[in-house]
Amino acid sequence: MNKNSKLIPSMIKDQRLIEQRRQQIIEGAVRLFVQKGFHKSTTREIARECGLSIGTMYEYIQTKEDVLYLVCDHIHSELEQRLQESVSDDDTGIETLRKSLKQLFKVMGEMRTSVLLIYQETKSLPKDKMAYVLSKEEEITAIFERILEKGMNDGTIRIDPSSVKLMAHNIMVMGQMWTFRHWALGRHYDLDEYTERQMAFLLGEFTSGGNRDGNGNLST
Amino acid sequence: MNKNSKLIPSMIKDQRLIEQRRQQIIEGAVRLFVQKGFHKSTTREIARECGLSIGTMYEYIQTKEDVLYLVCDHIHSELEQRLQESVSDDDTGIETLRKSLKQLFKVMGEMRTSVLLIYQETKSLPKDKMAYVLSKEEEITAIFERILEKGMNDGTIRIDPSSVKLMAHNIMVMGQMWTFRHWALGRHYDLDEYTERQMAFLLGEFTSGGNRDGNGNLST
Amino acid sequence: MNKNSKLIPSMIKDQRLIEQRRQQIIEGAVRLFVQKGFHKSTTREIARECGLSIGTMYEYIQTKEDVLYLVCDHIHSELEQRLQESVSDDDTGIETLRKSLKQLFKVMGEMRTSVLLIYQETKSLPKDKMAYVLSKEEEITAIFERILEKGMNDGTIRIDPSSVKLMAHNIMVMGQMWTFRHWALGRHYDLDEYTERQMAFLLGEFTSGGNRDGNGNLST
Amino acid sequence: MNKNSKLIPSMIKDQRLIEQRRQQIIEGAVRLFVQKGFHKSTTREIARECGLSIGTMYEYIQTKEDVLYLVCDHIHSELEQRLQESVSDDDTGIETLRKSLKQLFKVMGEMRTSVLLIYQETKSLPKDKMAYVLSKEEEITAIFERILEKGMNDGTIRIDPSSVKLMAHNIMVMGQMWTFRHWALGRHYDLDEYTERQMAFLLGEFTSGGNRDGNGNLST
DNA sequence: CATGAATGAGCGTTCATTCAT
DNA sequence: TATGAATGAACGCTCATTCAT
Numbered sequence: 001m002n003k004n005s006k007l008i009p010s011m012i013k014d015q016r017l018i019e020q021r022r023q024q025i026i027e028g029a030v031r032l033f034v035q036k037g038f039h040k041s042t043t044r045e046i047a048r049e050c051g052l053s054i055g056t057m058y059e060y061i062q063t064k065e066d067v068l069y070l071v072c073d074h075i076h077s078e079l080e081q082r083l084q085e086s087v088s089d090d091d092t093g094i095e096t097l098r099k100s101l102k103q104l105f106k107v108m109g110e111m112r113t114s115v116l117l118i119y120q121e122t123k124s125l126p127k128d129k130m131a132y133v134l135s136k137e138e139e140i141t142a143i144f145e146r147i148l149e150k151g152m153n154d155g156t157i158r159i160d161p162s163s164v165k166l167m168a169h170n171i172m173v174m175g176q177m178w179t180f181r182h183w184a185l186g187r188h189y190d191l192d193e194y195t196e197r198q199m200a201f202l203l204g205e206f207t208s209g210g211n212r213d214g215n216g217n218l219s220t
Numbered sequence: 221m222n223k224n225s226k227l228i229p230s231m232i233k234d235q236r237l238i239e240q241r242r243q244q245i246i247e248g249a250v251r252l253f254v255q256k257g258f259h260k261s262t263t264r265e266i267a268r269e270c271g272l273s274i275g276t277m278y279e280y281i282q283t284k285e286d287v288l289y290l291v292c293d294h295i296h297s298e299l300e301q302r303l304q305e306s307v308s309d310d311d312t313g314i315e316t317l318r319k320s321l322k323q324l325f326k327v328m329g330e331m332r333t334s335v336l337l338i339y340q341e342t343k344s345l346p347k348d349k350m351a352y353v354l355s356k357e358e359e360i361t362a363i364f365e366r367i368l369e370k371g372m373n374d375g376t377i378r379i380d381p382s383s384v385k386l387m388a389h390n391i392m393v394m395g396q397m398w399t400f401r402h403w404a405l406g407r408h409y410d411l412d413e414y415t416e417r418q419m420a421f422l423l424g425e426f427t428s429g430g431n432r433d434g435n436g437n438l439s440t
Numbered sequence: 441m442n443k444n445s446k447l448i449p450s451m452i453k454d455q456r457l458i459e460q461r462r463q464q465i466i467e468g469a470v471r472l473f474v475q476k477g478f479h480k481s482t483t484r485e486i487a488r489e490c491g492l493s494i495g496t497m498y499e500y501i502q503t504k505e506d507v508l509y510l511v512c513d514h515i516h517s518e519l520e521q522r523l524q525e526s527v528s529d530d531d532t533g534i535e536t537l538r539k540s541l542k543q544l545f546k547v548m549g550e551m552r553t554s555v556l557l558i559y560q561e562t563k564s565l566p567k568d569k570m571a572y573v574l575s576k577e578e579e580i581t582a583i584f585e586r587i588l589e590k591g592m593n594d595g596t597i598r599i600d601p602s603s604v605k606l607m608a609h610n611i612m613v614m615g616q617m618w619t620f621r622h623w624a625l626g627r628h629y630d631l632d633e634y635t636e637r638q639m640a641f642l643l644g645e646f647t648s649g650g651n652r653d654g655n656g657n658l659s660t
Numbered sequence: 661m662n663k664n665s666k667l668i669p670s671m672i673k674d675q676r677l678i679e680q681r682r683q684q685i686i687e688g689a690v691r692l693f694v695q696k697g698f699h700k701s702t703t704r705e706i707a708r709e710c711g712l713s714i715g716t717m718y719e720y721i722q723t724k725e726d727v728l729y730l731v732c733d734h735i736h737s738e739l740e741q742r743l744q745e746s747v748s749d750d751d752t753g754i755e756t757l758r759k760s761l762k763q764l765f766k767v768m769g770e771m772r773t774s775v776l777l778i779y780q781e782t783k784s785l786p787k788d789k790m791a792y793v794l795s796k797e798e799e800i801t802a803i804f805e806r807i808l809e810k811g812m813n814d815g816t817i818r819i820d821p822s823s824v825k826l827m828a829h830n831i832m833v834m835g836q837m838w839t840f841r842h843w844a845l846g847r848h849y850d851l852d853e854y855t856e857r858q859m860a861f862l863l864g865e866f867t868s869g870g871n872r873d874g875n876g877n878l879s880t
Numbered sequence: 881c882a883t884g885a886a887t888g889a890g891c892g893t894t895c896a897t898t899c900a901t
Numbered sequence: 902t903a904t905g906a907a908t909g910a911a912c913g914c915t916c917a918t919t920c921a922t
Contacts, residue, residue, distance in 0.1 A: 012881070037343065039259050043917055055883045055920085064917065123257065123340050138404055163417050165408050169401055170394070170421070177393050184358055188385050197383050201390070205421055208428055232906065263892055275894085275908045284892065452885065477783065479699050483913055495887050495915085504913065560783050563697065578844055603857050605848050609841055610834070610861070617833050624798055628825050637823050641830070641865055648868055672902070703896055715899085715904045724896065 004073065007132065008066045011059045021060045024050045026074045029067050034113045038068050038121045069129040072118045076136045079115065082107045083143050093151020094206070100147055101202065104175040105195040116179040137172075144168035148206075157206045167205075174198050224293065227352065228286045231279045241280045244270045246294045249287045254333045258288050258341045289349040292338045296356045299335065302327045303363050313371020314426070320367055321422065324395040325415040336399040357392075364388035368426075377426045387425075394418050444513065447572065448506045451499045461500045464490045466514045469507045474553045478508050478561045509569040512558045516576045519555065522547045523583050533591020534646070540587055541642065544615040545635040556619040577612075584608035588646075597646045607645075614638050664733065667792065668726045671719045681720045684710045686734045689727050694773045698728050698781045729789040732778045736796045739775065742767045743803050753811020754866070760807055761862065764835045765855040776839040797832075804828035808866075817866045827865075834858050 010018050028050030032041045043064050047057040061067055086103035087096055108115060122133050145168040151157025152164075159167060178185065178194060185194060230238050248270030252261045263284050267277040281287055306323035307316055328335060342353050365388040371377025372384075379387060398405065398414060405414060450458050468490030472481045483504050487497040501507055526543035527536055548555060562573050585608040591597025592604075599607060618625065618634060625634060670678050688710030692701045703724050707717040721727055746763035747756055768775060782793050805828040811817025812824075819827060838845065838854060845854060 014881090017881085039344070042915085053883050054918090055885095056881080058918070059881070062918095120340070120343050124259070134403060141404070160417075166405070166414070166417050167421075169397070169405060170418075173393060173397050173401065174390070177389070181389055181393065183354060184361070185386070185389060194386070197380075197386055198390075201387075201425055204428065205424060208424065234906085237906080262890085273908050274892095275910095276906075278893065279906070282893095454885085457885080479784070482911080493887050494913095495889095496885075498914065499885070502914095560780070563780050564699070574843060581844070600857075606845070606854070606857055607861075609837070609845060610858075613833060613837050613841065614830070617829070621829055621833065623794060624801070625826070625829060634826070637820075637826055638830075641827075644865060644868065645861055648864065674902090677902085702894085713904050714897090715906095716902080718897070719902070722897095 004070065007129065008061060008069065010061075018060060021052070021056075022070055024052060025057060025060060025067060026070050028052075029071050030075070030114055030117065033068075033071060033117050033121065038124055043067075065124070065126050065129065068121055069125055069133070072122055072125065072133045073136065075111065075114045075118050076133065076140065079107060079111065080136070080140050080143070083140065087143065087147065092156045093147060093149075093154050094156035094203075096147050097144075097151055097157065097206065098199070098203065100144065101171065101199050102195065104171065105178065105191065105198065108175045108178045109191040112179045112182060115176060116182075119176055119180055141165075141168045141172050144171045151206065158208070159206055167202075171202060174202070224290065227349065228281060228289065230281070238280060241272070241276075242290055244272065245277060245280060245287060246290050248272075249291050250295070250334055250337065253288075253291060253337050253341065258344055263287075285344070285346050285349065288341055289345055289353070292342055292345065292353045293356070295331065295334045295338050296353065296360065299327065299331065300356070300360050300363070303360065307363065307367065312376045313367060313369075313374050314376035314423075316367050317364075317371060317377065317426065318419070318423065320364070321391065321419050322415065324391065325398065325411065325418065328395045328398045329411040332399045332402060335396060336402075339396055339400055361388045361392050364391045371426065378428070379426055387422075391422065394422070444510065447569065448501060448509065450501070458500060461492070461496075462510055464492065465497060465500060465507060466510050468492075469511050470515070470554055470557065473508075473511060473557050473561065478564055483507075505564070505566050505569065508561055509565055509573070512562055512565065512569075512573045513576065515551065515554045515558050516573065516580065519547060519551065520576070520580050520583070523580065527583065527587065532596045533587060533589075533594050534596035534643075536587050537584075537591060537597065537646065538639070538643065540584065541611065541639050542635065544611065545618065545631065545638065548615045548618045549631040552619045552622060555616060556622075559616055559620055581608045581612050584611045591646070598648070599646055607642075611642060614642070664730065667789065668721060668729065670721075678720060681712070681716075682730055684712065685717060685720060685727060686730050688712075689731050690735070690774055690777065693728075693731060693777050693781065698784055703727075725784070725786050725789065728781055729785055729793070732782055732785065732793045733796065735771065735774045735778050736793065736800065739767060739771065740796070740800050740803070743800065747803065747807065752816045753807060753809075753814050754816035754863075756807050757804075757811060757817065757866065758859070758863065760804065761831065761859050762855065764831065765838065765851065765858065768835045768838045769851040772839045772842060775836060776842075779836055779840055801825075801828045801832050804831045811866070818868070819866055827862075831862065834862070 004022070012018055012021075025046070028048075029041075029046050032046055032049045036045075043057070044054055046064075046067055047054040050057060061070070083100060083103060086100045088099075091099065118133070122130060125133060145164055148157060148159060148164050148167060152159060152161070178191070189197070224242070232238050232241075245266070248268075249261075249266050252266055252269045256265075263277070264274055266284075266287060267274040270277060281290070303320060303323060306320045308319075311319065338353070342350060345353060365384055368377060368379060368384050368387060372379060372381070398411070409417070444462070452458050452461075465486070468488075469481075469486050472486055472489045476485075483497070484494055486504075486507055487494045490497060501510070523540060523543060526540045528539070531539065558573070562570060565573060585604050588597060588599060588604050588607060592599060592601070618631070629637070664682070672678055672681075685706070688708075689701075689706050692706055692709045696705075703717070704714055706724075706727060707714040710717060721730070743760060743763060746760045748759075751759065778793070782790060785793060805824055808817060808819060808824050808827060812819060812821070838851070849857070
């Protein structure tokens with residue numbers, strides 16, 4: 001992608017090759033980082049896992065942190081794409097929400113370890129790259145904001161407008177929770193149970209109104 | 221504390237001194253880790269920040285990771301204690317919940333950077349220490365489990381019994397969210413708004429019943 | 441050599457280069473260890489003496505102890521080879537013994553400081569490496585066992601069969617003695633005198649019979 | 661002993677106490693050094709093993725190497741004394757030799773690990789202390805020189821006068837051999853066999869004459 | 881384009897020794 | 902005399918990065 005070409009200069013001219021090699025790097029690095037974490041993985045190990053020589057790898061990146069950025073960006077992209085897939089213009093707001101939530105939990109189940117990875121290692125990114133990754137996180141969150149707004153517009157979702165952003169974040173966090181609290185949640189719930197319960201929790205809020213006061217009472 | 225004395229042996233005999241120096245280490249390390257993170261802080265920097273020589277610091281710990289454990293354990297302890305403070309036997313379940321949630325968000329506001337720290341660095345702990353820290357995290361979560369159960373027993377909270385654990389985790393995560401999503405949330409909400417909205421969200425669930433199906437509809 | 445490649449892994453792929461650099465390391469290390477001993481030599485000093493950077497040196501070894509092993513093994517190999525050279529199938533047993541003893545003392549004279557080195561530092565080797573070095577020491581000793589047996593078979597050497605092993609060890613020790621007692625012996629004897637006297641001592645035993653009892657009397 | 665008091669100054673005035681504490685240090689240190697060697701034993705460990713605090717220990721020594729010296733000197737003294745015990749003016753030369761050799765091997769059997777210790781660690785002593793220890797080694801060797809001379813004078817031992825020193829060293833080395841080659845010798849001989857064979861070897865030489873030429877032939 | 885040997889600053893950790901109490 | 906907490910120079914070793922081939 002062009003943005004990466006700008007954020008991460010390469011010594012190589014052939015854009016095709018860059019794309020291909022970076023894909024290799026991402027795949028190897030994800031495998032390794034999921035196992036050992038970013039800090040405990042050496043550049044040599046990353047290169048070996050990618051099937052590249054260390055010298056060749058460095059033709060396509062500038063620093064080890066670039067690898068982490070590539071990885072985070074890739075996972076985010078996959079996440080975004082798969083969430084976007086579940087959104088259809090033909091559905092009502094609540095219907096879209098229902099489908100996208102299902103998809104969210106499904107995807108979090110399937111990408112559990114890699115989502116956990118970006119969750120834990122984003123902070124190791126250099127300032128500029130981190131800002132980029134966080135902005136992507138916000139974009140993904142915005143998918144849910146738009147769904148909520150759609151539901152508000154078509155009357156299928158009731159929610160205080162100023163809470164839309166927050167609820168979108170809540171949704172995202174409930175998805176990620178499955179990855180970063182799996183050590184505890186996984187002992188008590190399987191993904192289906194988790195999905196059903198969290199959806200009930202969220203959808204209850206959106207259908208009952210979200211017009212409650214701080215005490216949980218419906219405002220009149 | 222005795223547990224630390226067992227988990228982290230010291231060369232020093234005087235228990236008082238160990239307690240005092242470790243407190244020094246924790247304070248210095250928190251300051252530094254919040255600024256630079258665990259991995260980018262060197263042992264020499266930690267020692268300097270604590271006002272100890274590197275040699276002296278190592279009389280009170282065994283490895284750099286021990287410092288991280290000390291820090292995590294300390295923050296957890298403070299967290300637990302402050303949450304526990306807000307729990308009174310005299311209140312009804314829902315009342316206790318309301319107070320403890322208020323306290324949760326208040327504490328997360330005040331300890332934001334240090335809670336974020338343990339949140340991000342726990343994974344860098346060695347296996348045995350990490351297990352210990354996670355078990356503490358579960359203990360804290362259990363505070364909310366007990367509150368929810370109390371409310372169920374006195375009829376002030378309605379919730380599916382099998383969802384108690386999950387909701388306790390949801391509560392904890394909503395608290396921590398303020399620290400790890402503050403980069404986004406902080407631009408749109410202040411802590412009071414955040415508190416009020418999240419409490420409304422949670423208390424709505426608990427008072428309306430939690431007897432909804434996966435579509436958010438109240439079961440009949 | 442293959443055995444070293446297995447005992448001491450290297451990060452470098454080119455076997456030629458490994459051989460060459462390890463030779464460099466051995467030469468520098470012997471020079472240094474002879475001067476200062478193993479413990480007082482730092483890895484940086486070793487590297488400097490070898491003409492390598494510390495990083496480069498560590499591409500060819502894993503630990504400082506590996507250097508010691510390389511050194512011990514090299515000296516042993518040279519020792520073994522030079523002793524083996526003096527053994528010819530065409531000579532009688534006693535003749536072979538005479539020649540090999542001469543060679544032994546000659547070599548001990550020429551390799552005095554380096555033999556002293558392995559003699560003093562072998563004990564600093566890690567368990568597995570030490571076992572290997574000691575087994576090599578036994579192999580070298582076995583050279584003399586075989587010579588004695590040859591002489592027994594062709595009737596030129598008389599010795600109690602059960603003393604063969606011991607006498608082989610005695611021979612080896614008389615060789616090494618020149619290195620580790622040189623501080624005293626060297627003040628009274630030169631190498632030629634030492635050689636002649638020790639040979640007379642040993643050969644006297646082997647020609648007169650070795651059939652004496654514990655009192656030194658010839659058994660009848 | 662006075663010599664130690666001069667070689668190793670102490671902060672303490674009371675000579676009795678010095679003697680006693682140093683005995684403590686020697687006993688603890690020998691135990692430790694035999695197990696782990698000098699270099700791998702820390703001063704803290706030595707102090708603990710002696711039942712002294714590190715501070716107290718340092719009141720009676722100046723450096724860690726002093727401990728090694730104390731140990732070497734002590735073992736040497738015991739060795740010397742026990743050898744001296746076996747020498748009686750009433751016996752003939754050959755008789756004295758026979759008894760002292762028996763005692764030598766007996767003592768080497770009993771003090772095997774500690775003799776090995778001084779044998780391996782003497783080289784780690786600082787120059788001046790090492791010279792002192794080596795001079796002690798020579799003194800002990802001189803015991804055998806005197807025995808051999810006695811036998812030459814009373815006609816019970818035949819040996820080339822210029823070989824006396826060498827044979828005394830040979831005797832000493834045959835004694836020490838039991839300690840530093842025990843890893844190999846011990847698999848084939850027990851101490852009694854070793855003693856008998858080595859005595860036969862030595863006594864054969866001394867009774868047959870030692871008047872052989874470099875080829876082992878008796879000179880006419 | 882690809883390679884991998886070379887580099888050295890910098891890391892975590894140790895431990896002989898001191899000295900205030 | 903006895904103590905043990907404090908010290909910091911120095912150690913062995915790592916690893917991201919470079920660059921000659």
